[in-house]
Amino acid sequence: MKIEISDYNGTKVFGISGDIDMNSSPELRRELLDLVVRKVPVLLVDFKGVSYIDSSGIATFVEGLKGMMPYGGRLKFFGIPQGIREIFSFSKLDRVFEIYPSIEDAFNR
Amino acid sequence: MGLRTHYGDREILKSISVTIPRGKTTVILGGSGCGKSTFLKHIIGLLKPTSGSILIDGKDITGMKEAELNEVRKRMGVLFQGAALLNSMTLADNVALPIREHTGLNESTIQIMVRMKLDLVGLSGFEGFYPSQLSGGMKKRAGLARAMALDPEFLFFDEPSAGLDPVTAAGLDELILRLRNVFRMTIVVVTHELPSVFMIADYVIMLDAGEVIFSGSLDDLRASGNPRIQMFLERKPEQESYSPDDYFRIIAGE
Numbered sequence A: 001m002k003i004e005i006s007d008y009n010g011t012k013v014f015g016i017s018g019d020i021d022m023n024s025s026p027e028l029r030r031e032l033l034d035l036v037v038r039k040v041p042v043l044l045v046d047f048k049g050v051s052y053i054d055s056s057g058i059a060t061f062v063e064g065l066k067g068m069m070p071y072g073g074r075l076k077f078f079g080i081p082q083g084i085r086e087i088f089s090f091s092k093l094d095r096v097f098e099i100y101p102s103i104e105d106a107f108n109r
Numbered sequence B: 001m002g003l004r005t006h007y008g009d010r011e012i013l014k015s016i017s018v019t020i021p022r023g024k025t026t027v028i029l030g031g032s033g034c035g036k037s038t039f040l041k042h043i044i045g046l047l048k049p050t051s052g053s054i055l056i057d058g059k060d061i062t063g064m065k066e067a068e069l070n071e072v073r074k075r076m077g078v079l080f081q082g083a084a085l086l087n088s089m090t091l092a093d094n095v096a097l098p099i100r101e102h103t104g105l106n107e108s109t110i111q112i113m114v115r116m117k118l119d120l121v122g123l124s125g126f127e128g129f130y131p132s133q134l135s136g137g138m139k140k141r142a143g144l145a146r147a148m149a150l151d152p153e154f155l156f157f158d159e160p161s162a163g164l165d166p167v168t169a170a171g172l173d174e175l176i177l178r179l180r181n182v183f184r185m186t187i188v189v190v191t192h193e194l195p196s197v198f199m200i201a202d203y204v205i206m207l208d209a210g211e212v213i214f215s216g217s218l219d220d221l222r223a224s225g226n227p228r229i230q231m232f233l234e235r236k237p238e239q240e241s242y243s244p245d246d247y248f249r250i251i252a253g254e
Helices: A025-037 A056-070 A082-090 A102-108 B035-041 B068-073 B091-102 B106-120 B136-147 B164-181 B194-200 B218-223 B227-233 B244-252
Strands: A002-008 A011-020 A042-053 A073-078 A098-100 B005-008 B012-015 B023-028 B076-079 B155-157 B187-191 B204-210 B211-216
Touching: A002 A025, A002 B204, A011 A025, A011 A102, A025 A056, A042 A056, A042 A082, A042 A102, A056 A073, A056 B106, A073 A102, A082 B164, A098 A102, A098 B035, B005 B035, B005 B136, B012 B035, B012 B155, B023 B035, B023 B164, B023 B194, B076 B194, B091 B106, B091 B136, B106 B136, B136 B164, B164 B187, B164 B194, B187 B194, B204 B218, B204 B227, B211 B218, B218 B227
Parallel strands: A011 A042, A042 A073, A073 A098, B023 B187, B023 B204, B076 B155, B155 B187
Antiparallel strands: A002 A011, B005 B012, B204 B211
16 A cells, blocks of 8 residues: 655645555554644545555544544545445445545535 | 365265355355365365365465464454354454454554444444343354454355344345455355355355265256255255165164
8 A cells, every 4th residue: 555645725635555454554544643633624535546445444544534523624535446435335434434526526525 | 176084984075176266155055964064164274184175376275384374364254153252252352353363453443343343244332242142143243243353355154044033044144245245255155044045146066975066056056957956955855765674774783
């Protein structure tokens, strides 16, 4: 897994590629919680390059969202491949996370 | 390939050669004592065969040392007949055990994973319960949550419907189907429950007296002209294998 942090019109973007699994989730958690601690108001997560996510990856995002909620932070996903979308849907988390088709949609809403 | 095994002098598996397809649900079918549970125990590396090989991704697990075999086992989840939960631990700790044992994940991540797994099997809110406080069906589902703790590529079920009422058994079958569809898991189910077979199987391997008498699709199974298969599918009892005279000699000890 690779994480690239960039900026889109002043909003932080997490570009993730590769597998988010039990080996890589701890790194994702470190990067994510680092931003949560700094109370980043909106975080856009680009899933286009994600080939696989397991339950540890999903749990890590749940933890991130849980940390953002008290200060009104928003965690927005976009570019989720169909297979990964099904996993979110199966876990009923497609109704918990904000999921958008593109970075523009995620940024504007 | 060419799998043979014995319990003492008795040959249980007689040179079995089959392929289990990836990403599908394979049902290993057969009557009581045909060797299907023994076959499963070999696939998951719990038993060593007398001869033959078991290839996973081209690697023979029968000759592997314990450490190497443990790496393979991490990719497997197994739901045993009795669920095999640890009675001294809560359900949450039972499910968390393999995650704590085999990963370096943070405890807060593990707790979320545990709640996700228990919810997946309809046991949300039972985290603090002990196995003795659960019904048979709930124990099975808790066992499944633990089997899925490490998001295995291969999920094995030994008689998942045994001891369950038809509604609970159908619910478990439904879950098996969803797991295959969403996670593309390779699922192997040992059973003799025909309703389950027709609901979940993509591929069927049928054993009879330690031999493979069929492997193929459900349609091919139904169309098979093999009398043993037809007897099984039509639930016909076996014919007496010996005459009254033979029977007398057996019980008279002659």
